[in-house]
Structures are given as structure tokens and as C-alpha cells.
Amino acid sequence: MSAEERVLTGSHFLLGDHACAEGGMAAGCDFFAGYPITPSTETAERLALRMPPVGAIFVQMEDELASMSALVGASLSGARAMSATSGPGFSLMMENIGMAAMMEAPCVIVNIQRGAPSTGLPTLVGQSDMMQAKWGSHGDYEIVAYAPSSPQECFDYVIKAFNTADRWRIPVFVMADELIGHMTERVVIPPADQIPRVERKRPRHKPGDESFLHCLAEDEDLVPPIVHAGEGYRVNFDSLTHDEKGYPATFAEPHDRLVRRLVDKIRLHVDQIIEYEEIFLDDAEIAIIAYGSTARSARRAVNDARKEGIRVGLLRLITVWPFPENKVRELSKQVKAFVVPELNLGQISREVERFTSLPVVGVNHAGGVMMAPDPILDTIKEVVKNA
Amino acid sequence: MPEIVVESHPIDTVFRTDRLPHIFCPGCGIGPATHAYAQAILESGIPKDQHACVSGIGCTARVPGYMDVDSYHTTHGRSIPFALAIALVKPEMEVTVFSGDGDLFGIGGNHFIHAARRNVDINIICINNFNYGMTGGQAGPTLPLGARATTAPYGNTEPPFNLPYLAAATGAVFVARWTALHVRQLKEAMLRAMQKKGFTFIEVLSPCPVGFGSPNDIGDAIEEVWLYRERCVVNHDAYLPDLEIDLRRKDVPFVMGNFLDIEKEPFDPLAMMKNKGE
Amino acid sequence: MAAVLSRQPLDKATVSIPLGRIYIIPERCKGCRFCIDFCPRDVLVETTEMNAKGYHYPIVAEGKEDECIACQFCSILCPEFAIYTEEIVEEETAK
Numbered sequence: 001m002s003a004e005e006r007v008l009t010g011s012h013f014l015l016g017d018h019a020c021a022e023g024g025m026a027a028g029c030d031f032f033a034g035y036p037i038t039p040s041t042e043t044a045e046r047l048a049l050r051m052p053p054v055g056a057i058f059v060q061m062e063d064e065l066a067s068m069s070a071l072v073g074a075s076l077s078g079a080r081a082m083s084a085t086s087g088p089g090f091s092l093m094m095e096n097i098g099m100a101a102m103m104e105a106p107c108v109i110v111n112i113q114r115g116a117p118s119t120g121l122p123t124l125v126g127q128s129d130m131m132q133a134k135w136g137s138h139g140d141y142e143i144v145a146y147a148p149s150s151p152q153e154c155f156d157y158v159i160k161a162f163n164t165a166d167r168w169r170i171p172v173f174v175m176a177d178e179l180i181g182h183m184t185e186r187v188v189i190p191p192a193d194q195i196p197r198v199e200r201k202r203p204r205h206k207p208g209d210e211s212f213l214h215c216l217a218e219d220e221d222l223v224p225p226i227v228h229a230g231e232g233y234r235v236n237f238d239s240l241t242h243d244e245k246g247y248p249a250t251f252a253e254p255h256d257r258l259v260r261r262l263v264d265k266i267r268l269h270v271d272q273i274i275e276y277e278e279i280f281l282d283d284a285e286i287a288i289i290a291y292g293s294t295a296r297s298a299r300r301a302v303n304d305a306r307k308e309g310i311r312v313g314l315l316r317l318i319t320v321w322p323f324p325e326n327k328v329r330e331l332s333k334q335v336k337a338f339v340v341p342e343l344n345l346g347q348i349s350r351e352v353e354r355f356t357s358l359p360v361v362g363v364n365h366a367g368g369v370m371m372a373p374d375p376i377l378d379t380i381k382e383v384v385k386n387a
Numbered sequence: 388m389p390e391i392v393v394e395s396h397p398i399d400t401v402f403r404t405d406r407l408p409h410i411f412c413p414g415c416g417i418g419p420a421t422h423a424y425a426q427a428i429l430e431s432g433i434p435k436d437q438h439a440c441v442s443g444i445g446c447t448a449r450v451p452g453y454m455d456v457d458s459y460h461t462t463h464g465r466s467i468p469f470a471l472a473i474a475l476v477k478p479e480m481e482v483t484v485f486s487g488d489g490d491l492f493g494i495g496g497n498h499f500i501h502a503a504r505r506n507v508d509i510n511i512i513c514i515n516n517f518n519y520g521m522t523g524g525q526a527g528p529t530l531p532l533g534a535r536a537t538t539a540p541y542g543n544t545e546p547p548f549n550l551p552y553l554a555a556a557t558g559a560v561f562v563a564r565w566t567a568l569h570v571r572q573l574k575e576a577m578l579r580a581m582q583k584k585g586f587t588f589i590e591v592l593s594p595c596p597v598g599f600g601s602p603n604d605i606g607d608a609i610e611e612v613w614l615y616r617e618r619c620v621v622n623h624d625a626y627l628p629d630l631e632i633d634l635r636r637k638d639v640p641f642v643m644g645n646f647l648d649i650e651k652e653p654f655d656p657l658a659m660m661k662n663k664g665e
Numbered sequence: 666m667a668a669v670l671s672r673q674p675l676d677k678a679t680v681s682i683p684l685g686r687i688y689i690i691p692e693r694c695k696g697c698r699f700c701i702d703f704c705p706r707d708v709l710v711e712t713t714e715m716n717a718k719g720y721h722y723p724i725v726a727e728g729k730e731d732e733c734i735a736c737q738f739c740s741i742l743c744p745e746f747a748i749y750t751e752e753i754v755e756e757e758t759a760k
Contacts, residue, residue: 031476033468052660057475059656062501066468069461069498073441073472076459081472099462207436229457230477232436236403236452238460239444247406248452248460388733388753390687390725396746407693408745413720414697418744426741568703570741609702 004053007192014187016180017042019151020084020110022187023158025050026195029108030079031057033070035089038122039178040112043084064089068096068109075105076237078228080162082108086178087116087129090136097171098137101262103237104215104224106165106200108158110174112181113292115367125178126367127292128344133173134321140259142266144273145173145321147291151185157318163198164273168265169223175320177343179293179370201225207232215258216244222265266322275318276327280306284313286383287335289328289352291317294341294371301341301376312339312380320348328355336387341376343367359383401425401435403455410449414608416567416593417514421450423570424485424512427577428456431481439482441470443495445521446595447487447514464495467502470509475656478508481581488515489527492548496528503557503586505654510580510587513550514567516595524598531634535602552627554588555647561587562647564630566615567594569643576645585653592632592641603634619643685735685750687725693747696720700739700748706732709739723748 007026014022020043024032032051034044044060051058057079061067067083074081085093090111100107115121116128129136133145144164146157154176161172203225205212214235217224227233236246241258243249266273280302281287290298295316305312313335315327331338338356340349341363349362363379365371395404402425411417428438438456442448444463451458457480461469466484474482484491491499491513502509518536519525526536526543529550533542554562561583563576573591580587594600594611605611618637623644630642652658674680687708694716700723701709708729711721725733733750740749 031472033472052657055657055660057656059471059475061468062497065465066471066498066501069465069468070472072461073459073469074476077473077476079472079476095462096465099465103459229439229473230437230480234435234456234458236458236460238452239462240460247403248449388684388686388725388730390689390723393688393690396688396690396693396740396749398740398746398749402746408695411744413695413744414699415744418746419699419742422741422743422746568742570738574741608697609699612699612703 006054007195008189009191010189012187012189013184014151015042016151016154016176016183017112018046019154019187020158020174020176020181021046021050022189023155024082024108026155026189026192027159027162028080028197029056029082029162031071031074031081032083033059033061033067033074033081034083034085035061035064035067037086037089039114039181040084040086040110042181043110043112064092065095068093069099071107072096072100072103072105075100075107076103076229082110082158082162084110084112086112086114087126088119090129090132094132094136097143098139098141099239100171101137101141101143102239104169104226104262106169107171108161108165108174109171110158110176113175113177121368123178124368125293125343125370127177127294127342128347128367130175130320130344130347133175140263142263143171143173143321144168144266144319145175147175147317147320148180149292149295149316150180151183152187154180155187155189159195163196166200167198169226170266175292177292203227203233213244215242215246217261217265221269222261270322273319274322274324276324277316277318279314279316281313281315281331283311284334285336285387286310286312286339286380287331288312288314288339288341288376288380289317289348290314290341291320291348294343297371297373298341298376300373301380304373304377305380310380310384317348323351325355328352332356332358337361337383339363339376339379339383341371341379343371398422398425398429401428401455402453406453409453411446412597414594414596415446416516416591416595417447417450419567419570420512420514420573420591420593421453423574424450424483424577425454426574427581430578431581433481433581437480439470439473439480441466441473441482441484442486443490445487445490445519447485448490450485464490464493464498466490467495467498467509467511471502471507474508482508483510483512485512486514487520488513488517488529488550489519492550493528500557503554503559503588506558506560506585506651508584508586508653510577510589512577512589512591514591514593515550516593516599518595518598520595520598524602531632533635536599537602547632549628549631550590551588551630551646555627558586559588559647560585560649560651561645563588563645564590564592565643566592566612566619566641568612568616572643579645579648585651615641683734684731684753685733686753687733688749688751689722689724690747691716691722693745694720694722695745696722697744699742699744703742704739705736706734708732
């Protein structure tokens with residue numbers, strides 16, 4: 001590893017946490033603020049080593065409240081900013097994740113999930129922050145959450161997270177889990193010029209133009225252009241409900257207008273954001289829906305079931321949020337039941353239930369151990385028997 | 388000369404005049420302190436485009452919204468890490484946190500001590516009115532012993548922070564305390580803070596006639612200002628542990644001054660890279 | 666002891682006391698009286714009139730028209746940025 005290079009082009013045997021860090025490096029992350037927390041520390045440690053030689057800023061903050069606030073400040077100063085954490089830190093970040101949504105400050109947060117609630121299982125796997133990722137901060141807002149299933153996807157989807165964050169001006173989460181974070185696998189890093197990069201939308205108005213309203217979304221995508229500190233626009237960013245000028249406007253009408261836009265800019269464009277992988281779904285009678293490390297076991301269970309002649313397929317979620325509700329509706333016309341394995345006591349399965357009237361059977365464990373293929377296979381067989 | 392009625396003020400060039408008048412109560416000390424800050428911006432020689440003003444939540448936290456500079460009204464207590472990030476990403480900017488005692492030292496205290504320890508190149512202006520004004524006069528971490536607030540109706544039983552002592556002990560390179568009446572000294576202290584590299588701290592004792600004055604039998608803002616004026620002594624060389632404010636002990640003065648002005652390397656996360664060749 | 670020491674600055678003859686003019690933005694005033702109470706020359710009083718918000722703003726007191734020395738204390742102290750002073754430069758000095 002050459003410390004001076006941003007993009008370590010080549011084929012590597014990489015830890016998932018390190019792949020997250022390399023994804024940040026390759027994406028041009030200029031600013032990392034974080035606080036040590038198992039099982040995400042390796043991401044911070046790798047970036048502490050990798051960022052300074054390329055002139056990028058790594059700061060270990062006093063806590064995750066500060067980390068998340070610093071991310072928003074850095075982002076609005078023009079930096080590509082990221083942090084890495086796990087459940088307890090993710091909880092502390094929620095306050096300023098809301099601020100990032102309100103100020104439309106693009107940033108990336110990697111959550112290597114562990115067993116929860118509270119301090120829970122610091123060193124062991126969990127997938128129980130999935131609803132928190134969507135609903136954790138108070139109020140209505142939209143985010144995007146990717147759930148990588150391999151170190152390669154950790155790398156790829158941290159890069160994509162930066163691009164999605166900058167495209168839509170939102171916080172984007174990479175919701176990995178301890179198994180993926182602490183898994184070492186081959187990761188192929190492409191040449192620097194093949195790393196996709198989406199630039200932020202910048203103002204067409206010059207500084208000093210009185211007609212410029214920096215919180216006004218003039219385009220169909222509902223995303224206003226972003227202004228960075230020190231560019232001479234001298235505008236106000238506010239965590240309070242604000243009008244198009246950025247001034248506080250704490251009344252019902254501008255509030256509904258602002259919050260509706262923050263939500264609609266994602267909800268109306270989910271087709272440009274949602275990603276999933278379909279495995280053996282063409283003729284499936286049973287659809288498994290899984291994500292993260294659990295999707296790997298689900299894939300094995302599907303393969304085993306297929307060998308026994310069971311027509312089962314896998315919808316592997318890559319974006320968990322926004323949730324691919326139309327895909328679930330579509331599958332509902334084809335399959336007889338859904339099986340949703342996850343390392344929590346039923347989070348995404350509830351989301352599946354919202355969009356189908358078919359049986360949704362959970363395969364659940366509170367965490368601490370990987371979801372093995374066997375209980376998924378057993379459940380598939382059970383569902384077949386009852387169908 | 389009789390007075391002349393006009394529609395604008397020379398200092399308006401530093402304000403977003405379309406937002407005036409501000410929301411502060413009649414006689415609130417935030418106004419004079421804001422004026423001193425505006426004057427310091429003008430006299431700093433640093434263009435407005437290079438100033439950033441950051442705040443948390445509370446009455447004082449509304450100040451950045453009135454300043455014609457890059458302004459950020461963040462979440463409660465979190466202004467300092469936000470400001471740290473701006474200062475690190477845009478080192479050419481003069482970043483000032485303008486917020487209240489509850490915001491900076493109640494909910495945000497941890498960030499204050501760590502930013503001071505790091506010696507981040509930001510200025511902290513803390514309006515200390517001894518209470519949470521925005522929410523209706525609750526006890527804050529600076530409320531003097533025995534003083535009353537809506538959540539301390541029988542008198543405060545907790546010792547307050549001695550803010551200059553705290554700032555100096557945790558690493559600030561410039562520490563001052565003035566009242567909202569000491570507008571000239573305050574402006575000079577702000578100018579000095581803007582000139583200095585590193586973490587600077589200015590406490591402004593400020594009248595809050597509604598939240599603090601009223602429950603403590605202080606008639607109005609004028610009376611509160613007179614109280615400060617009568618009890619203030621200026622002592623730049625004061626022994627910092629002695630700077631506690633106790634309203635009940637009339638023999639103990641309120642000590643004002645520029646207490647600390649030292650040089651230390653400001654925080655630079657890349658410092659070790661730059662020293663590599665040496 | 667009734668000894669009166671009449672001490673005067675040595676440069677009294679060459680230094681003239683500046684004369685100030687007071688500018689007021691009545692609609693910004695919230696009637697806190699800081700400018701009135703803390704004017705070192707007691708130049709200001711409250712109007713009997715009210716502004717749109719119902720506050721009595723300051724005006725120059727009768728008989729104090731030549732008392733302002735443009736020290737600007739009211740200006741920098743005013744919480745509302747509603748008052749300021751300017752020194753009147755005599756045309757003679759300009760010549």
C-alpha cells in the first residue's frame with residue numbers, strides 16, 4: 001500500500017471496514033470526523049493512516065454528536081465528508097443527521113451494525129439499526145441507505161454513497177454489519193479515472209445577485225444548488241424551518257413547503273436511486289428478501305432449495321431505503337409468500353408487509369451470530385408445505 | 388442640533404437589514420454585543436466574505452442570522468464542532484461562534500473543552516445572561532448560587548461555572564470578560580480575538596430583563612445594567628479562580644478584563660505531515 | 666478647607682470640543698432607554714410620541730441641542746442599531 005495514493009488501483013485482499021475506508025479515499029473524501037467504536041474502528045484507523053498523506057483532514061472528535069455536526073460544517077464548506085460508526089454512535093448522530101437533512105448537507109455515514117439495543121454486543125453482528133436508519137431523527141425527511149453484502153460492495157457503495165449524497169443533497173448511509181465489516185475478501189479497485197464521480201449542483205447566480213434564493217429548488221429534481229462557505233454568497237443555513245432565502249420562517253405554510261420538498265426530492269425519484277439484485281426470481285413461487293451478510297446465507301439457502309426442486313428466488317436489497325415497494329408489489333402477483341431473514345426481530349419484514357397481502361414469514365435472530373443458511377432453508381420448506 | 392430622523396445606520400452594511408428589527412426583548416444585552424461584533428468585523432480588515440458566524444440554539448443563537456456573512460444556525464450545543472469543520476476546511480476564514488451560556492456550556496460543554504484543548508482557530512463569543520431565555524428563563528449552568536429561575540424557584544442550589552477560568556484551564560489563547568455595557572472594550576477584545584490564531588473566548592455578561600431580571604427582583608434592563616456597572620471592576624491580571632459571580636455577596640465585585648493573551652500553535656490536523664522533512 | 670484648585674488642560678486653547686449631530690431611526694427603537702440613561706452628556710429624552718410598535722424613542726432634549734460631542738456611545742450601545750452620531754466638521758476647519 002502506497003500511503004500517498006488516493007486510489008489503490010489493483011486487486012486486494014481487504015477487510016470490509018478497510019474497504020469502506022478505501023471507498024472513501026477513492027471517492028475523494030476530504031474530511032473524516034469520527035469517534036472510535038467497535039466494530040467500525042478499522043475504518044477510522046485506516047483513514048487516519050491514509051488521509052493525511054494526501055492532504056485530507058482526519059479528526060477524531062470528542063463524540064458522535066460532534067462528529068456529525070462537523071460533517072455538516074465540512075460539507076457546507078465544500079468538503080466531501082464522511083464518518084464511520086456503529087449503533088450507539090449512530091444513535092448520537094441522529095440529532096445532526098436531522099440537521100444534515102434540513103440544511104441539505106451531503107455526507108456519508110458508514111454504520112457497521114452490531115447487536116443492540118444499548119451497548120448490546122460490541123463485537124458481534126446485528127442488523128437492528130435498519131429502521132433507525134430510516135426514522136431515527138425526529139421529523140419527516142428522506143435518506144438513502146445501502147446495505148453492502150461484501151467488502152467489494154463496501155468499497156463500491158461508499159463511492160456511490162458520496163455520489164448519491166452530492167446528487168440529492170442528503171445524508172447517505174452505508175448500513176453494513178459486523179460480519180461484512182470484519183470479513184476479508186478480494187476487493188478490486190479500478191483505475192482512478194474509472195471511479196464514478198457526480199458533482200454537486202452549483203449556483204448559476206453570481207455572489208451578490210439579489211435575486212438568488214439559495215434554498216429555492218428551481219429544477220424538476222427539487223434539489224437547490226449548494227453554496228459553500230467563503231464563496232461570497234453570505235447566506236444563512238438554518239436548522240429551523242426556513243424559507244427559500246434561508247431565513248427562519250417558523251410558520252405552518254413554509255414548513256409544509258420545505259418538509260414536503262425534502263421528502264419529495266427523494267420519493268419522486270426513487271427509480272433513479274433504488275438498486276437490488278434478483279436471483280432466480282423469474283419462476284419463483286417463494287421470494288426471499290434479504291440484505292447485508294444475511295443475503296449471503298439466503299443465497300446459499302436458495303441454491304440448496306433449488307437443488308431440491310423448490311422454486312424459490314432471492315431479492316437482495318442493495319438500497320434498503322428507499323425501500324423497493326414497487327418490486328414487492330410486482331412480486332406479489334407472482335409468488336405465494338415472502339420469507340425475510342434478518343438479524344433483528346422483524347424490521348424490514350414489516351416494511352414488506354406494507355406492500356403485500358401475501359404471507360410474510362420472518363426468519364429472525366436478535367444478533368450475535370450470523371444468520372445461517374439452515375434456518376432459512378427450513379423456513380422455505382415450511383412455507384412450501386403450507387402453501 | 389435637533390435629532391435627524393433617518394432610515395438606515397452606518398453599521399447596516401454588516402447586517403441583513405431585511406431581517407431587522409431582531410427578535411430580542413427591549414433592553415436585551417445581545418443587541419449591544421452584536422453591535423460590537425459588527426463593528427469588529429468592519430474594523431478587522433478581513434472582508435465580510437471571509438467571516439463565518441456559527442451558533443447553536445437559543446436567543447443569542449439568532450445573532451448569525453442577522454449578520455451579512457456566511458451564517459449557520461445549527462443544533463442545540465453543536466455549534467463548536469460545526470465551526471471547527473469550517474475552520475479546518477477553509478483555514479482562510481475567520482470563524483466565530485456567537486452563542487449563549489446554556490448552549491455553549493450546558494448542552495455543549497463537552498465540545499467547548501475539547502475545542503479549547505485542540506486550540507482550534509475559532510472565536511467563541513458567549514453571551515452569558517445566566518438563564519435559558521428562549522424557553523422562558525430556566526436555570527442554566529452559569530446561574531449564580533441562590534439566584535432564582537423558573538426551574539429554580541427557591542433559588543439555585545448548584546454552583547455556576549466560572550467561564551474565564553474554565554476557558555483558560557482548557558487551553559484558550561485569549562480569554563476576556565466584559566459586560567454588554569463595556570461595548571468599546573468588548574469590540575477591542577473581539578478585534579484582538581479575530582487577529583489571533585487559535586481558540587479565543589469572550590464572555591459577555593448581559594442583561595436579560597425577562598428571564599433573569601424579573602425573577603430576581605431586578606426591575607428592568609436599565610437596573611440590571613446599573614447593577615453590573617456598580618459592581619464591576621476591571622482587572623486584567625485577576626486571579627482566574629476568583630472570577631466567580633455571586634449576586635448575594637455585595638462585597639464581591641464582578642471582575643472584567645482581558646485576562647489571558649498567549650501564543651500557541653493552532654490546531655492543524657496535517658501538522659505532522661508538514662514537519663516530516665525536518 | 667475652601668481652597669479651589671482651578672486646573673485646566675494645557676492644550677485647552679488649541680483643542681475644541683467636537684459638536685455632534687444625532688441621527689435616529691424611530692421605527693427600530695424598542696424603548697430600552699440605554700441611550701438616554703448612559704449618554705455622558707444627558708442629551709437625550711424620550712419622545713411623547715410612539716413609534717408603530719408603541720415605544721417612545723429618544724429625541725434631543727430641549728436646551729441640549731449643542732451638547733452632543735459625537736462620542737458614539739449611544740450608537741454602539743443601542744441594541745437595535747437605531748441611533749448614531751456624527752461629528753459636525755466646521756467649514757472653517759476644512760479651509
